[in-house]
Amino acid sequence: MVSSDSILQVANVIKNYSVRKGEPIKAVDNISFEVKKGEILGLLGPNGAGKTTTVKIICSLIRPDSGTILVDGIDNFQHRSKALGKISAVLEGNRNIYWRLTVRENLEFFAALKGYNPKELKKEIDYYIDFFDLKDKEHETANKISRGMKQKLAIAVAMVTNSEIVLLDEPTLGLDVKASYEIRDLLKKIAYEEGRTVILTTHDMNVVQDICERVVIIDKGRIIAEDRIENLMRLFQVKSYKFILKDRLTDEQQNQLLAIPHLTLLETEDATEIELNLENSQTFYQVIDILRIEEDTVIESIDRQEINFEKIFMDILGRSDEDAKDLAVG
Amino acid sequence: MQKIWLLGKAFLKREFILFKRYFFNSLGGIITLYVIFLMLFLGFKGVGGPNVGESIEGLVVGYTLWMFALSAYQDITLTIQREAREGTLEQLYMSVYNFGWVMAAKTFAQSLINLIIVVGMLFLLMFTTGTFLNLDVVSLVPLVFFTLPNFFGLGFIFGGIALIFKQINNYLQIMQFVLILFVSVPVGSVPIFKFMPGSWGSSLIYRVMLAGESIFQFAASDLVFLCGIGLAYLLLGIAVYKICERIAIDRGLLGQY
């Protein structure tokens, strides 16, 4: 299973948080995945899915109950410092930087914390100050710069020490559109030009669609999908259709249609909309057959749906919920 | 080792920058401490009596010791508490250095600044009260050096507890007063007081500053005990902190969950 070009291996990680009252929370429930060098990986999932916990376990900040993390082949709890030399992170909801230090002082301080002599890193520090467009603010204390700039500074701090893996937990949260776009561009540059590995969590599917090459989707601590973005897009895109009908359907037709999985029916006064996510092309013809039972049913249009990643994401989550229900029933 | 020095330098730089940048904020705290002292001083003078001169000298030394103890212990506890709350502690934990070294560097830098402030205060108090104490540097430097670890130990104990139980500020306030006790109990009359954190070291410092003794007049066993008790409290503090840290990493408490 161990492929030589993967820089991060997460294997069978389990984390339960014990709480004062009641059952422990299964935050991470046996997760395994690998990340290749130079890849931008999106770690997605609804609130409470276990993304932040997973990120912090990778950063050696939370000890898993079981399972291992290998950073470039190094176990991150057995050889903590060595592994941490290869990782940097911008964590969710944290300041990550010192608000009372200036932009440059922050970069210098954290460089030292990662084992570098700030003087020897001057070129890199200058580079990132330029790169993140912080030149004007270089001598401002961080509490005086805007939220977007603070976030950029936090990312710059994570970048400046050349760590091979950069983890970003919700890097665009609360940023305006412009700042969000800037950060996306920067991340692409970092991965493509510098060959660094970026792992990010976000709820913004536009960000995912725009920059991630591959996604791992988790829900309730388990991986429910893991694939390259374009595969997920292809899988869903060509097979989603919207039928618009002129009239209402008969009860007979409705009942038959509703028996088809992944089909939603929307009836208004004088029209019907059917949305269909196809499992296989068989169902497409099945729908047509049902519609043809009545001669009067006029199909006004059949559209292949424009699907964005957000919709795919929702579908994947929806399916995993259904699976869970099926399991509970069966 | 050279690398550890880089870490020390980074913290020194940071602490001095902050000290300079927020000097006027710190000044507020310093003035408050001075005003409290003035009130104590005037109170003492008001009471009067034949030994008032001596007791004012005692007050100056005691107050200075208390400020020193307070800053040593508080810096550690408050640093850990504050950085955990603001979310920079997790970054410190992601350093390539062991967190012990990070804290050592930070404490070293902060203690230097505290030393400057406290020595400045000492002179201010001496001028205010018109008392001039025996400032035998050769004796005092090693005594202070070996007394400090007692308070660092306390800092780590409470820092560790603060990691796990976030709301301990009321107890930290009480500690301020308990520290007065620690630096002023008469270790001569009740032997067990010797074992309180910082009490023995404080008693030796009193002996130098008030009685004019020199470190060379102390019995070797007294000095050995000074080092021993300081080390013991420091190790105890680190041990308690390590246990708390382990719990915090298990429960995900290094940040503000």
Ligand SMILES: Nc1ncnc2c1ncn2[C@@H]1O[C@H](COP(=O)(O)OP(=O)(O)OP(=O)(O)O)[C@@H](O)[C@H]1O
């Ligand atoms: N330190 C902690 N102690 C106890 N429970 C925790 C702790 N941290 C997280 N949890 C719980 O574990 C589960 C997973 O949380 P986590 O923060 O990893 O989710 P997430 O995917 O990052 O969610 P979000 O999208 O809201 O950031 C949640 O139910 C959360 O309440």
Ligand SMILES: [Mg+2]
């Ligand atoms: Mg999260």
